Amino acid sequence: MTSTKDHGNGTLYTTSSLKTCDYDVICIGSGWASRPIASRAVAAGLEALIIDNDLIGGDCPFWACVPSKALLRPSEALEAAKAVGGARERVTDPNVDAKAVFNRRDAFTRGWNDEKLLVPTTLETGTDLLRGTAKLVGVKKIAVTSKDGHSIEITARCAVAICTGSTPRIPDVPGLKAAHPWTPKEATSASSIPKHLIILGTGAVGCEMATVYSSFGAKVTVISSTSEILSKLDNEAGRLVRTALEARGVEFLLGSTLVEVQRMRDSSITVKTSSGTQLSASEILVATGRKPRTDGCGLELFDIPIDGTPVEVDESLRVKSVRDKWLYAVGDVNGRSPLTHMCKYQARIAATAIIRQARGDLTTEQAPWNSVSATADHLAIPQVIFTQPAVASVGLSRMQAKERNVPVRIIQTGAVTVGALLHGDTFGEGWAQWVVDAESEKLLGMTVVGQDATELIHAATVAIVGGVRLDRLVHTVPCFPTMSEVYLNLIEAAGL
Structure with missing residues (x-):
């Protein structure tokens, strides 16, 4: 039997050591879709439990975002050095040091040991953790089985959140x-x-x-x-x-x-x-691509498909087909916006709804951009692809606007000809595009390719969420010489 371990205010339990079988909020899965729900619930005075049969933290810190970016960054730094005279002369090897890159990746993943970071930081919030496989067996009831086969049943007083993430799609190719x-x-x-x-x-x-x-x-x-x-x-x-x-x-x-x-x-x-x-x-x-991980957690008990189909939810991330609004599906499992940062966003929305529900406050209606509506899932999903050059996008693309029959004006600029004083001796090839509502002149989308694209996209995200028009964007002045001057280039391309 594994002993109970205390970290901060929460406790890491096994099925044999769990001291109570009742919590206000229970999350199945321990990624970025669940941890903010639990921590916010605890901060509001509720008792929260997260259950997972794998490493606490989900895929992101161990096999996805964190290790991939740790692997990508050394090459990006090497290429940046090659672009600047005075630095490139010191670069003697065209490739990165693979062993050092792997060591760096291992440091970020803590050697795939969740108790070196993710367990203690989660427990510090006051959230309890339980290692085991969880399955819904009734309304607000969950059976949890540990690796040694020991099982218990626990109950959620208020809400259960399915935060099981997604799994890779393997095409049906002979022999694959x-x-x-x-x-x-x-x-x-x-x-x-x-x-x-x-x-x-x-x-x-x-x-x-x-x-x-x-x-x-x-x-x-x-x-x-x-x-x-x-x-x-x-x-x-x-x-x-x-x-x-x-x-x-x-x-x-x-x-x-x-x-x-x-x-x-x-x-x-x-x-x-x-x-x-x-x-x-x-x-x-x-x-x-990936598909929602819906099998194995008992969703079929409530007639929810478990074939990888996204779980259908309302704007507060509550499962539409389940009565009394106690079951939530947050993050990749609902298929709305399967990105780590959007999981965090959905978790904040769901947590607010759960806390209000626990307090008996059911008066707040879902409405665009209010605190219990995940409106950004539809209108302002930012994404960065960390290639070289990097690609960043948010909101509608030109193709999506056409598919949705949204009348738009497309504004483009070619090479990102700014920032060379700070970033390189050549301007390099880049490209940026605005998708603007043809009638209101509000910004609906942006895509940018080039150096520092990763840090340029949030300004466009703010503009889209804020409903900013081009005649106001004219007055947003970027500093010289920075890559943010791509916004000035787009303003010029718009004829403003």
Whole structure:
């Protein structure tokens, strides 16, 4: 039996050591969708419990956002040094030091030990933690089973939040599953470099991992059924990133699908594509998207599909099909905006609704932009893809506006010709676009490609949420010489 461990005000329990079987709020899953719910509930005077059968913290700190960015940053820093005279002369190796990069990644993940950071920081909020597999067995009732098979039943007095995240989609390609391909989890936790890596998929994960492994000097081949990479964004953004990756030696097979995969006796991978191309590689990474993790937590008891279909929720993240508004589905599992920062946002909205419900305050109605409505899920989802150059976007793209029949004006500027004094000797290729409501002249969306795109997008997010018109944006003056002058370039392109 594992002993009880105390950290701060909360306690880490096993099923054998849990002291109470009743909590106000219970969260299944311990990622960014659940921890803010629990901590806010505790701050409001409620008792909260988080249950997870894996590392506390979810995928983000161990196999997703944190390790991937730790792997990407050294290459970004190296390329930045190469761009500046006086620094580039000291750069003697074209590739990063793989061993040092892996060590840096391991430091950020704490060696995949949740008790070195995530457990204590969660318990410091006053939240209790329980290691085990949780399953709904009734209204506000959850059965929890530990790894040794011991089971208990606990009850939520107010709310249960399903925060189980998502899982990779593996395409139904002959031989692919049997070949035991890498998923993003293996790609971000690997400590050796495949001589030749095939990547299936050209979304954010596929392009970021192509950036990482090419920076190690590996041969990288990327296969996608789409005609351009990053197909959910504007084509120009995809073209710029693809051109930069090709300059690093990455090969692309676009408009192609896999028709067969085989793991050979020597552990190599052989693939055949729809175009007739046959490739042999050391490893294959499947980065073709994710699906909500809905199986195994008892949702079928309430007639909720468990086939990976997103759980349908209202604007307060409450499951629509469940009576009495006690069941919430927050984060990737509801499919609304599966990004870490949006999980945090949804958690704040859900926590506010749960706290008010616990206090008997059911008078607040959902309305756009109020404290119990996750309106940004529809209108202002920011995203950054940490390639080189980076891509940042928020709100509507040109393609989405067309699909939704929203009348818009498109404003674009070419190379981001600012900031060279601080960032490099050449201006580099960049691109930025505004999507503006044709009638109200309010900003609806922005995409930017180039240096510091990661830090440029929040200003556009603020403008979209605030309903800012172009005639007011004219008066937002960016400092010289900074990359924020891309906003000035767009104002000029708009003829203002």
